[in-house]
Amino acid sequence: HGYPHTPGGEHKPWVIAHRGYSGVAPENTLVAIEAARVLGSDWIEIDIGISADGTPIVLHDTTLNRTTSATGTAAQMSDERISLADAGSWLGPGFIGQRVPKLRTVLANLADFDGNLLLEFKDDWSPGAIAQVADDIMATGMADRMILQSFSPATLTAVRDLIPMVARGLLRMVPRPEDKTLASDLDVTFYNPSRRGFFLRQALLEEFMAEGYGCLVWTSNVPADWERLMAAGVHGIITDHPGRLQGYLSAK
Numbered sequence: 001h002g003y004p005h006t007p008g009g010e011h012k013p014w015v016i017a018h019r020g021y022s023g024v025a026p027e028n029t030l031v032a033i034e035a036a037r038v039l040g041s042d043w044i045e046i047d048i049g050i051s052a053d054g055t056p057i058v059l060h061d062t063t064l065n066r067t068t069s070a071t072g073t074a075a076q077m078s079d080e081r082i083s084l085a086d087a088g089s090w091l092g093p094g095f096i097g098q099r100v101p102k103l104r105t106v107l108a109n110l111a112d113f114d115g116n117l118l119l120e121f122k123d124d125w126s127p128g129a130i131a132q133v134a135d136d137i138m139a140t141g142m143a144d145r146m147i148l149q150s151f152s153p154a155t156l157t158a159v160r161d162l163i164p165m166v167a168r169g170l171l172r173m174v175p176r177p178e179d180k181t182l183a184s185d186l187d188v189t190f191y192n193p194s195r196r197g198f199f200l201r202q203a204l205l206e207e208f209m210a211e212g213y214g215c216l217v218w219t220s221n222v223p224a225d226w227e228r229l230m231a232a233g234v235h236g237i238i239t240d241h242p243g244r245l246q247g248y249l250s251a252k
């Protein structure tokens with residue numbers, strides 16, 4: 001299960017900006033992604049869904065309700081309707097004008113990014129929709145700097161078949177022993193638990209790491225966590241506050 005990139009020379013965990021730099025900017029928008037890029041986060045995590053036109057878009061929820069000025073289910077909305085929604089004003093007037101980005105726009109913006117992209121497929125994806133993501137990835141040449149992750153085994157199976165050149169990760173709330181068979185069947189490189197799952201099943205997580213899986217833990221925002229995660233040797237920490245995590249790690 002080896003992964004070509006390794007965390008920093010002293011085996012510090014990677015800093016992974018959750019939904020972009022969501023601690024300072026509206027999640028999964030261009031300004032949040034740009035803030036993480038400028039910070040020099042090792043990785044940027046984003047979530048993707050698909051519009052009714054079949055365009056991959058960067059959005060965490062199934063609907064636009066929580067994070068935009070519009071309401072409705074993204075998969076039932078046209079690109080045009082989605083593009084009209086304001087995805088920044090919910091966090092403050094300074095972010096008015098942010099939109100729900102298209103995946104291909106984000107990939108193009110990250111072409112000269114010195115870091116890596118952790119892309120989460122939200123919900124279940126059809127092969128046709130995954131093929132659209134494959135097209136976007138191929139068009140921008142980021143394949144060797146990405147991990148594709150999902151909670152859904154069916155989606156990961158289809159991703160393996162359609163985008164085989166990109167590393168994959170299985171997301172889990174709480175790790176279970178039977179996930180070893182699942183992770184092996186899915187041929188994933190990463191096994192990524194919640195922070196709660198990590199603390200509940202640390203010994204099991206350490207078994208996954210000993211067997212060669214990379215382990216990226218989400219979403220962890222406080223130094224008390226980071227101390228324990230680092231001591232356990234996890235490969236990356238997914239955080240809303242990548243700046244604070246950078247500062248914490250540089251003092252170590």
Ligand code: G3P
Nearest residue numbers: 045047120171218219238
């Ligand atoms: O990267 C994994 C983590 O983001 C999963 O939880 O709800 O923030 O997408 P969520």
Ligand code: CA
Nearest residue numbers: 045046047120
């Ligand atoms: Ca996510």
